[in-house]
Amino acid sequence: MPRTARPRRRAALAALSCCVALGCGTGTVPAGARPTQPPDVPAGSGRGVVTWASAADRLGEAARGDRGYRLVVRTSVGGSGLRVRLSNAFGDQPVTFGSVRAGLRRSGAALVPGSNRPLTFGGAPSVTVPAGGLVLSDPLPGRVPAGSDLAVSLHVTRAGGTLTGHRTALQTSYVSDGDHTAEESATHWRRRTGSWFYLDAVTVRPRKGAAAVAALGDSITDGWHSTADLNRRWPDHLARRLARSATGTVEGVANEGISGNRVLTDGPGQSALNRLSRDVLSLPGVRTVFLFQGVNDIKADPAPTAAQLIAGYRTLVDRAHAAGKCVVGATIAPFKGWPEWDPAAEAARRKVNAFIRHGGAFDAVTDVDRVLRSPRDPERMLPAFDSGDHIHPNDKGMRAVADAVDLDSLECRPG
Missing domain, CATH: 3.40.50.1110 (SGNH hydrolase)
Known part of the structure; x- marks a missing residue:
């Protein structure tokens, strides 16, 4: 039966949240069909509510180090305490992210000035994800609006073997060599891609x-x-x-x-x-x-x-x-x-x-x-x-x- 409905926030509140978004400006199943149960993925892991996600898969190219990805995704629900989940689910070697940032996209690969914020993992700016693993960032202070273009910028310092991502993004994202995650301009983000890499979920803490x-x-x-x-x-x-x-x-x-x-x-x-x-x-x-x-x-x-x-x-x-x-x-x-x-x-x-x-x-x-x-x-x-x-x-x-x-x-x- 439907739950008791609660009123939604109006557009004015959504617009107000933009001012502080991300700190801006401040049966019998056939053989082979048995389900796998990854022991390191507890049901409902992490706090908050997912606002964007994409199913990870094994991509047909090799993972590379000293590579940057500026990945554009669209949020659904808005909220505070943004977290990103990075996946190496199909990797056969560890992958190290030297820096990860999230900001609001202005156009193309360019970001809204002042919105690009560093994410941490257990308080550290970098993280290594083991082969087959997932990692969730620490919550980021500030709010992210519903229905906004979010740009998550990753710098992979060390990687090899199989690359994890989502091939058919139907969304243009951007690739660079070296670490340009802190840059809000599009200067070093010239190469385009139609896939997402490593990023498989974004969560926020929305209204109760x-x-x-x-x-x-x-x-x-x-x-x-x-x-x-x-x-x-x-x-x-x-x-x-x-x-x-x-x-x-x-x-x-x-x-x-x-x-x-x-x-x-x-x-x-x-x-x-x-x-x-x-x-x-x-x-x-x-x-x-x-x-x-x-x-x-x-x-x-x-x-x-x-x-x-x-x-x-x-x-x-x-x-x-x-x-x-x-x-x-x-x-x-x-x-x-x-x-x-x-x-x-x-x-x-x-x-x-x-x-x-x-x-x-x-x-x-x-x-x-x-x-x-x-x-x-x-x-x-x-x-x-x-x-x-x-x-x-x-x-x-x-x-x-x-x-x-x-x-x-x-x-x-x-x-």
Whole structure:
């Protein structure tokens, strides 16, 4: 049932917070699908509420030392005590960060003057993250506004082996040689990148009672085919809806989509079963898991049966419930016209969607299939929402997905 609603802060208060932001101016699952439980990632680790997140993965390039990254991310919920989480989850060697800073972006790689502040780790300005590890910074004094462009600047002094990051950021960030993290100009940040490196979460301490939703998904959640640099992924649209809402406690949105990701088996990224603990349950303040995934499973060759995918859903829901989280399930959207579509995949999609709608496993359901499908051919996406490849929504379709979410459903208690 929905929690008792609390009034949100108005835009005037959000604008006031900008003045002091960051101190500115001052079933049976197939073999191989068993979940891993990283022992060093406690559920809900850290204080506060996640305001931005991205699922880490193994990148196809080697990690390098004396390299700088200025990573641009968009906050959802605002608050004080900003912390960043750095991930070496897929690294096979330690990585040392000599300096880490956070500031508000003005434009491009340039920052709002006076906003770029150093972060510490256990009081120290540098930190070494072991292979496979995560580290959370100390809280930063001052406030960060909701819906702002945050620039987290990292200088990697020592690294090697496998690089951890998120390939499809759909956001321009910047790379440099040497340590230019303290610089607020764009002078030494000339090289552009469309990926995020090492940074996998940002948290804040928002108003009392505020919480977050984590969207666990594939390329549609990742935002593929939405317009880059404009924050038009469906979780971005959802964050804006939540910010405009006058009631409710869920304000933070964590986008944990990975293009090509599956529920049951590893591929692009670890499977949803294998990454649930790190990518969702370990994020502070997450009340609700929004599960929108499964199309990559049913169009795979060989593909699991509908019953196997349903068993995977049940396992995910059970684990999330055991961690005290609510789970909203989204139906799988139509994809006829995509090269891997065939009648067998469509039959599996219909069976799985019937389970999502009526199986009683989820605390609530968002019927994405109903919203995106064409009334003339329900096996296809509505042309107005189709990016052109018949599986990924365009900007308008992304917004339709977000608009389909009942905001009250995100307030639910786990079943």
